[in-house]
Amino acid sequence: MYELQQKSETAVFTKGCPVCDGRMSDQVFDYINMVYESQKSKELFDPLKIYVCQNCGFGLSYPYLEDRALIDFYQNQYRSGEGSHALQLPHPSKDSKYGIRASAQWTLARMFLRDEGAKRILDIGTGAGDALLAAREIFPGAELYAVEADSSCWGTLEQSSINLYKMGFTPDTAKGIREKFDLVLFSHILEHYNARDLDKILTALKNLLTEEGVCVIEVPLTDLMQFHAERVYDAPHLSFFTVSALRQLLSKQFEIIFCRGCGPKYIDVALHMKAHHQKTRETIMYKSNSRLEYIKRTVKNILRRTPFLKNLVDVRKKLVEPTYYDLIKGAYYSYGEDRDFIRAVVRKK
Numbered sequence: 001m002y003e004l005q006q007k008s009e010t011a012v013f014t015k016g017c018p019v020c021d022g023r024m025s026d027q028v029f030d031y032i033n034m035v036y037e038s039q040k041s042k043e044l045f046d047p048l049k050i051y052v053c054q055n056c057g058f059g060l061s062y063p064y065l066e067d068r069a070l071i072d073f074y075q076n077q078y079r080s081g082e083g084s085h086a087l088q089l090p091h092p093s094k095d096s097k098y099g100i101r102a103s104a105q106w107t108l109a110r111m112f113l114r115d116e117g118a119k120r121i122l123d124i125g126t127g128a129g130d131a132l133l134a135a136r137e138i139f140p141g142a143e144l145y146a147v148e149a150d151s152s153c154w155g156t157l158e159q160s161s162i163n164l165y166k167m168g169f170t171p172d173t174a175k176g177i178r179e180k181f182d183l184v185l186f187s188h189i190l191e192h193y194n195a196r197d198l199d200k201i202l203t204a205l206k207n208l209l210t211e212e213g214v215c216v217i218e219v220p221l222t223d224l225m226q227f228h229a230e231r232v233y234d235a236p237h238l239s240f241f242t243v244s245a246l247r248q249l250l251s252k253q254f255e256i257i258f259c260r261g262c263g264p265k266y267i268d269v270a271l272h273m274k275a276h277h278q279k280t281r282e283t284i285m286y287k288s289n290s291r292l293e294y295i296k297r298t299v300k301n302i303l304r305r306t307p308f309l310k311n312l313v314d315v316r317k318k319l320v321e322p323t324y325y326d327l328i329k330g331a332y333y334s335y336g337e338d339r340d341f342i343r344a345v346v347r348k349k
């Protein structure tokens, strides 16, 4: 269905839209790799161009990346000192501590579960498992499972008594998952695959669900026809979704129960990122390297291990802790048009 043509040493995508078979626009966009600056990452992302469907707005990067190169990237570079992962969250520590995004996803999905709730829950690409820790509070007693390729996260996950599949998620590796799940979270994962693989990935995902199980799928909203000039970065994403494109893709295999824009307005985030991304990047690089940050971490560890001091810290924390309303009034619980991402809940047809 797809082919690679060499034109003046540039690979050109010449087929119809993999989502809707619509015609691809003649306008081709340069691929923006803002963060991944190692030689290896540059070789991976620099040759890419982005092609957009005139009908559904779906965008794809091309040439497609080799599976082997992608696995290497997620095992070794994605969460490394290149620092992009933290860049994507405006308040990483607050978000991970309270699991705000995950709590919003779990509580949305819970509306569509059968009466008994979720007995077995899976988070694919869980990182350090923040989403599953939130799930443990919301679904007490549920068995928790994770798929994670990055070995630097495994120790934390095992300490949290999370059942762990130590692998990337591909149609092949998914066959090794023996359980079926009442609830699966696939949050900000789908955009990391080559467009040619999306149908196969979603089939693998569908096969993990129990008959009445539900899956939350969340992706960034990237409307290239409307906002290509405002967007800040593309790497490491390979597929780019509008609400229409995500709906059409999911409806091939799933019943869509819910699918809407979510989070802050796209344009607000883009403008904020444009203004601050360089500063943020410098902060991350500074934090991972500086001696002062090392001393801060050491002091924090001593405080945690000394009961009297820990009590004092806990009292202080209670005084400055955000309220329930502070958490739920935030963007992760807000839905509408032209938002920063798209949240969908699906079940088997």
Ligand SMILES: [Zn+2]
Residues within 6 Å of the ligand: 017, 018, 019, 020, 021, 022, 053, 054, 055, 056, 057, 058, 245
């Ligand atoms: Zn299309």
